[in-house]
Amino acid sequence: MRYREIPHGKEKVGVIGLGTVYYHHSDLTEVERTVRTALSHGVNYFDMIVEREEAFLSYAKAWEGVPRSAYAIQMHFGAVYENGPYGWTRDLDRIKGAIQKQMQMLKIEYADMGYVHCIDEEEDFRHVMRHGLWDYMKGMKADGKIRHLGCSTHNPDILRRFLDTGLIDMAMFSVNMAYDYASDGPYAIGNRENRYRLYQECESAGVGLSVMKPFGGRRLLDERISPFHCAFTTNQCIQYALDRPAVLTVLPGVPNAEYLKRALAFLEASEEERDYAKLADVTPEKIEGTCVYCNHCLPCPKGLNIGLINKYYDLARVGDALAAQHYQNLEGKANACVACKHCEKRCPFHVKQEARMKEIAQYFKEEPVQR
Ligand code: SF4
Ligand code: SF4
Structure with a gap:
């Protein structure tokens, strides 16, 4: 359990x-x-x-x-x-x-x-x-x-x-x-x-x-x-x-x-058995471009937990201080994104994740990571 x-x-x-x-x-x-x-x-x-x-x-x-x-x-x-x-x-x-x-x-x-x-x-x-x-x-x-x-x-x-x-x-x-x-x-x-x-x-x-x-x-x-x-x-x-x-x-x-x-x-x-990404096929107009935190897009080459990063960001934006704190405790944060777009190719909901990672890094005022 x-x-x-x-x-x-x-x-x-x-x-x-x-x-x-x-x-x-x-x-x-x-x-x-x-x-x-x-x-x-x-x-x-x-x-x-x-x-x-x-x-x-x-x-x-x-x-x-x-x-x-x-x-x-x-x-x-x-x-x-x-x-x-x-x-x-x-x-x-x-x-x-x-x-x-x-x-x-x-x-x-x-x-x-x-x-x-x-x-x-x-x-x-x-x-x-x-x-x-x-x-x-x-x-x-x-x-x-x-x-x-x-x-x-x-x-x-x-x-x-x-x-x-x-x-x-x-x-x-x-x-x-x-x-x-x-x-x-x-x-x-x-x-x-x-x-x-x-x-x-x-x-x-x-x-x-x-x-x-x-x-x-x-x-x-x-x-x-x-x-x-x-x-x-x-x-x-x-x-x-x-x-x-x-x-x-x-x-x-x-x-x-x-x-x-x-x-x-x-x-x-x-993970495959728990993956509900086909929701994108049955609700295309309602979900297009929205991250539902499903992590279908993993793995990220930088080890980012893309679903969790997006969830904490969405919560922080509506004033959830604890979620903002949880975000800070993540090992991999949005500024580690190398814009490879691997996740975008796999996202059934067509989320522009590379742009979103930039937006999240800016929101949390993160310095770009040296690559
Ligand atoms: S970017 Fe797409 S695949 Fe990845 S967690 Fe969000 S909705 Fe799921
Ligand atoms: S674009 Fe960024 S978040 Fe997406 S897989 Fe590549 S490094 Fe990970």
């Missing part, structure tokens, strides 16, 4: 976590088996939306004997299971009861992440802020029962409203190529520019993203239903999400341990 650090916390979370396990109702043992499989592969980040309430017990069983500090849980304030299956509410008393019960079933004293659950409308946001839920969650944080506050949403503007509170450290957001480039489906809220700006704003604010719907509800994996009329692989979808600013972990929802292993195969996949 590869791990990334929560900016406002320093805990390290695996780049692949576990989303909902969609188990067959007659076979609850599958949930336990999937969670154990996750743990044995270094997964340490778990989303706690389940299909039916009894699944919480299966998680608790799988975690038995594992130190609590070895795994992180994101709990959803608003998800309820009053008659067994998943449901949701904005009623504060019902939320309080549900969270207490879930924590008891999970045998945990605290939630690593406490998320306001699935807010996509401004009206819901106002309700949460005015009718006690946010205050309740802040109180739980003060009492050490929540380590980090956050929210889950599909709507960039709602996430911005939470960013404006200055109190969140993490958020769950839907990130995939279909939502970013094809505006495909009801959860694809905001155009590409808006969504992309949001990723930058989260990174600048030190707010990490855990990713839901990394495969666009599996549509991206099947050419018959893909909005691009071609299929991408799980490896390509995961790499795409992990390349967006602020993203720390991708949480695929799976029906069983075998599906989880397919997602975890990402960790052993080659």
Whole structure:
């Protein structure tokens, strides 16, 4: 497993976590088996939306004997299971009861992440802020029962409203190529520019993203239903999400341990297998000339990490001081570019990288390197 650090916390979370396990109702043992499989592969980040309430017990069983500090849980304030299956509410008393019960079933004293659950409308946001839920969650944080506050949403503007509170450290957001480039489906809220700006704003604010719907509800994996009329692989979808600013972990929802292993195969996949450059073929007019940080253009003869240099530059330009600092810590910087244009020949998005490297070097006031 590869791990990334929560900016406002320093805990390290695996780049692949576990989303909902969609188990067959007659076979609850599958949930336990999937969670154990996750743990044995270094997964340490778990989303706690389940299909039916009894699944919480299966998680608790799988975690038995594992130190609590070895795994992180994101709990959803608003998800309820009053008659067994998943449901949701904005009623504060019902939320309080549900969270207490879930924590008891999970045998945990605290939630690593406490998320306001699935807010996509401004009206819901106002309700949460005015009718006690946010205050309740802040109180739980003060009492050490929540380590980090956050929210889950599909709507960039709602996430911005939470960013404006200055109190969140993490958020769950839907990130995939279909939502970013094809505006495909009801959860694809905001155009590409808006969504992309949001990723930058989260990174600048030190707010990490855990990713839901990394495969666009599996549509991206099947050419018959893909909005691009071609299929991408799980490896390509995961790499795409992990390349967006602020993203720390991708949480695929799976029906069983075998599906989880397919997602975890990402960790052993080659660069070619993770390369999503064919996105350029299916979205030519939207992406032309824009660096998407895919690193398809590597290797650079000067050893430059072209994707990362471009990502830090874009973030620095919108005021992200930390990204500017990260840039300064890179071993190879833009001024080392020898203008060979090797990358330009390989870039499927036709980015004029040589000119961009000059621009980046100027921005960071770098002296030309003696060649
Ligand atoms: S220059 Fe092109 S190939 Fe290289 S990282 Fe950017 S978009 Fe990808
Ligand atoms: S043009 Fe610059 S960045 Fe691109 S491959 Fe050549 S040296 Fe590397």
